Amino acid sequence: MLRISNIKIFEDISDEEIFLVALKKNKINQKDVISWHISKKSIDARKKDNVHYNYSIDIELKNEDKYKNLTKVKDFDFPKIEINATFNKRPVIIGAGPGGLFAAITLIQNGIKPIIIEQGQPVEERKQSVDNFLNNGNLNVFSNVQFGEGGAGTFSDGKLTTGINSPFCKKVLETFVNFGAPKQILYIAKPHIGTDNLIHIIKNIREYIIKNGGTFYFNTKAIDFKIENNKVKSIICQKVTDSSVINEIETDSIILAIGHSSRDTFTKLYEKGFLLERKNFSVGVRIEHLQEQINHSQYGTITKLHLPPAEYKLAYHSPTGRSCYTFCMCPGGVVMASSSEKNTIVTNGMSKFSRNGKNANSAVLVNVTPDDFEGNSPLARY
Ligand SMILES: Cc1cc2nc3c(=O)[nH]c(=O)nc-3n(C[C@H](O)[C@H](O)[C@H](O)COP(=O)(O)OP(=O)(O)OC[C@H]3O[C@@H](n4cnc5c(N)ncnc54)[C@H](O)[C@@H]3O)c2cc1C
Structure with missing residues (x-):
């Protein structure tokens, strides 16, 4: 297969039309096409007056040698996990x-x-x-x-x-x-x-x-x-x-x-004597805001594309080694109670595939290290 990269799309068109744009841009004769599929789709919204999708298409062609400007897609070797152990009883x-x-x-x-x-x-x-x-x-x-x-x-x-x-x-x-x-x-x-x-x-x-x-x-x-x-x-x-x-x-x-x-x-x-080790983790709160505001901030107002609800990620790394960052942002999602123990409060964000809710939310976290806890027990809670 050959890869056509950097196909910029500025308006809402079908996958078939995107494919035709890619053929035209690379002067590929449609009769040479055996098969094709989209291999990458991302949004480039760095410049608000130039927001676009960026596509790559993998294409199988007759007369491949004619199209020397396209890169060959390397075959992907799916990793196999071979288990050689013998089990006397079912694991x-x-x-x-x-x-x-x-x-x-x-x-x-x-x-x-x-x-x-x-x-x-x-x-x-x-x-x-x-x-x-x-x-x-x-x-x-x-x-x-x-x-x-x-x-x-x-x-x-x-x-x-x-x-x-x-x-x-x-x-x-x-x-x-x-x-x-x-x-x-x-x-x-x-x-x-x-x-x-x-x-x-x-x-x-x-x-x-x-x-x-x-x-x-x-x-x-x-x-x-x-x-x-x-x-x-x-x-x-x-x-x-x-x-x-x-x-x-x-x-x-x-x-x-x-x-x-x-x-x-x-x-x-x-x-029972199993070795447990203390490790770093993060803790924080959920924040919620209007999805419309995130869309406005990420995509601006000029684009004609109907883009999916926008995401964001923010991070601050202090010189002391402590970091604060957003995580698990849920575009068009809801904040929900997520406890697993009685008398505790846990919150999380949840979205449907369509991410079509009015609000967005995300976790704002700070990293915590074993040194933040008293003693050496891996089960310390405070
Ligand atoms: C609220 C929440 C939202 C998240 N959202 C995302 C997300 O959008 N994307 C993402 O990549 N990651 C997400 N994560 C992280 C992700 O869920 C975890 O990394 C992942 O679930 C870990 O998988 P796991 O199989 O190791 O453990 P878990 O998913 O925690 O599964 C462990 C299972 O073991 C069972 N269990 C525990 N002890 C026993 C026992 N003694 N006997 C029998 N059963 C037992 C539990 O009931 C549980 O079902 C989220 C995590 C949380 C808590």
Whole structure:
């Protein structure tokens, strides 16, 4: 394939028309085209009198040699994870957030059939528990905005951006598309899925895992671990809907994918002698403002394009090493209560795929280091 880059688009036209603009600009005969697709789409709003989309198109051509001005697209080698370990017992994954679900997909692709334990509900039932909390204030401490199938980001913006540069990023995006995410996440500069789409995608991932031999135990919490000679023997689980139901699952391998908020499980692991380390994190508040003001500030008023709700990112790095920055901006989203523990307040932002709400919000955070806490305990709370 060859790549046509830097296609500037100043008005709302269809993908087909953009393709024709690209052909014309590069003097490509349409009869030579075998196939094409958009490979990148971003907005350039640096100059308010010149706001435009910037596209790249990958194109397969007969007589490729005729078009020497175009660059060849390197074949992308999808990274493979090969698991060479032998398992005497089925491996157990604790947690059905993105970490746990992607671990399960990877095991299955290597012919291994994991058991997945999740304290929360399947995502459809979890949605009802979240609605019940938001509408009536009834918090289910096991299944809420942070806990349950799909994990902490399910009721969020579904942002898929990251600062790391790894071939696995593309693999993650492709996996989401295979399970029903909009194809545009493969090429837009700042892709997001939206809560409304995520719920269906998570359900599709679960169905794939079950169809291929994986087993889910929902409403089931790992409460203890049996360890002999420094090796895991079994996991003790409790049904959260009936605390008298206790099960023991024998296994010799556990993948802990419990996220960052499962304080009771971290305490249990610490008591059992697992090594826990303190790490940096960030803490802050949510701010909310009119989306229209952000659009105005980012895009100006001259452009004729119907652009998507605008985003922003602000950062201040003080010479003392402390930074303050905005994070997880939700264009056209809502601020919502996101507690997972009783008598605590947690707020987050959430958007639908369309991001068509009146307001925008974002987190304003400051970084916190282990030195900000008294003592050395990895479980210190203040
Ligand atoms: C409110 C919020 C919004 C976010 N929005 C975004 C976003 O838009 N984009 C983005 O990239 N990131 C977002 N993030 C960050 C992202 O959600 C996390 O990085 C990601 O969820 C971490 O995945 P994980 O699988 O490691 O853990 P988690 O998603 O936290 O999943 C852990 C799972 O383990 C389960 N669990 C824990 N302990 C036990 C136990 N003992 N027994 C059984 N089950 C257990 C929990 O119930 C939970 O479902 C958001 C995070 C939060 C908190």
